[in-house]
Amino acid sequence: MSQKRDYYEVLGVTKDATEKDLKNAFRSLARKYHPDRSTEDDAEDKFKEIQEAYAVLSDTEKRQMYDRFGHDGPSGSPFGGFGGGGFNINLEDILGGDFFSSFFGGGSRRSSPRRGSDILIRHSINIESVLNGTSEELVIELPVRCVDCNGTGGENGETQTCSECGGQGRVRARQQIGPFVQDVVRECSSCGGSGRTIKSKCKTCSGSGRNQEETKLRFNIPLGAEDGTRLRMRGKGEPPANANGENGDLFIELEIEQHPWFERSNADLIMSLPLGYSDLILGTQVTLPHIDGEDLVIKVPAQTNSGETLEIRKRGLPRTRGSGRGDVVVLVKLHMPKKISKNVKKSLDVLRSDLAPDDIISRVEEDAEQRRN
Numbered sequence: 001m002s003q004k005r006d007y008y009e010v011l012g013v014t015k016d017a018t019e020k021d022l023k024n025a026f027r028s029l030a031r032k033y034h035p036d037r038s039t040e041d042d043a044e045d046k047f048k049e050i051q052e053a054y055a056v057l058s059d060t061e062k063r064q065m066y067d068r069f070g071h072d073g074p075s076g077s078p079f080g081g082f083g084g085g086g087f088n089i090n091l092e093d094i095l096g097g098d099f100f101s102s103f104f105g106g107g108s109r110r111s112s113p114r115r116g117s118d119i120l121i122r123h124s125i126n127i128e129s130v131l132n133g134t135s136e137e138l139v140i141e142l143p144v145r146c147v148d149c150n151g152t153g154g155e156n157g158e159t160q161t162c163s164e165c166g167g168q169g170r171v172r173a174r175q176q177i178g179p180f181v182q183d184v185v186r187e188c189s190s191c192g193g194s195g196r197t198i199k200s201k202c203k204t205c206s207g208s209g210r211n212q213e214e215t216k217l218r219f220n221i222p223l224g225a226e227d228g229t230r231l232r233m234r235g236k237g238e239p240p241a242n243a244n245g246e247n248g249d250l251f252i253e254l255e256i257e258q259h260p261w262f263e264r265s266n267a268d269l270i271m272s273l274p275l276g277y278s279d280l281i282l283g284t285q286v287t288l289p290h291i292d293g294e295d296l297v298i299k300v301p302a303q304t305n306s307g308e309t310l311e312i313r314k315r316g317l318p319r320t321r322g323s324g325r326g327d328v329v330v331l332v333k334l335h336m337p338k339k340i341s342k343n344v345k346k347s348l349d350v351l352r353s354d355l356a357p358d359d360i361i362s363r364v365e366e367d368a369e370q371r372r373n
């Protein structure tokens with residue numbers, strides 16, 4: 001058997017931890033490692049470990065024994081009794097009801113008795129919308145609460161108290177995790193947590209309590225929105241599984257269409273501009289239509305190197321933090337023609353020595369002279 005870790009260390013508290021410290025430490029660790037909820041591989045072992053540590057330290061008598069004797073007590077295993085006989089911690093009291101209701105909603109496919117599920121839709125926009133913060137309108141089918149049964153799913157909205165849970169929506173159960181027995185409160189499976197069941201189904205919604213309905217959504221694109229930005233519309237998600245909960249939320253995820261020549265870097269727009277050799281040497285001016293409706297004039301100075309960048313200030317996208325707009329950044333590149341005519345070749349050959357780097361030519365000549373001597 002592996003060496004047991006110190007109980008105080010397990011809970012991350014000091015030896016003089018108060019009852020409240022212990023409870024707080026246990027609460028946050030239990031939330032993290034609860035096997036029904038945690039995604040970590042060793043969650044169950046971790047959970048057992050912290051549960052055992054808490055069980056011992058929260059019991060004054062056991063804590064005193066542990067402080068005196070550690071894990072190996074005077075009679076071999078002082079805590080054998082609690083390990084074998086089971087240890088009862090009421091997790092709901094410590095963790096609070098919210099913990100359980102949130103994992104009913106999050107972990108299982110059934111929706112929480114309190115709240116309907118969230119809905120995520122994707123919406124494509126172009127870069128101009130990001131610049132101008134356009135207002136959008138969408139017509140989509142969304143689930144809405146059935147009016148005829150008020151979302152209960154029962155004919156004429158009639159329901160009866162669930163016989164399984166007596167209308168509580170929850171049932172208490174004992175659960176064994178390793179050597180530990182714990183009282184857990186589970187959502188009632190007969191009524192899905194609503195505490196109500198139906199006798200005959202509403203004909204409009206076939207008992208589901210909801211109908212698909214064409215819904216018009218209006219929303220504004222936030223200035224400078226990034227690809228993947230999610231806009232939340234509260235209460236526009238799925239209706240709850242039963243009449244007395246609230247709707248989930250609707251999220252609209254923005255997909256920003258690729259621009260033919262701009263790449264985006266936060267508020268800056270980056271583009272590459274291929275130019276001929278002569279343009280790089282002599283300088284030039286390039287005019288492009290721009291997303292803000294005014295032409296973008298790119299002034300390339302004489303003797304610009306391939307790979308240099310030119311910045312055109314404040315013609316990028318709006319900054320999400322602070323104010324103003326980002327820049328347009330132009331990366332200048334040498335354009336290499338695929339075909340070169342004889343005439344061009346001839347002309348370039350005339351220019352060859354003039355365009356070659358001075359220092360190398362002189363070095364080559366020096367070198368040649370040295371060899372001659």
Ligand SMILES: [Zn+2]
Nearest residue numbers: 162165188191
């Ligand atoms: Zn029930």
Ligand SMILES: [Zn+2]
Nearest residue numbers: 146149202205
């Ligand atoms: Zn209905």
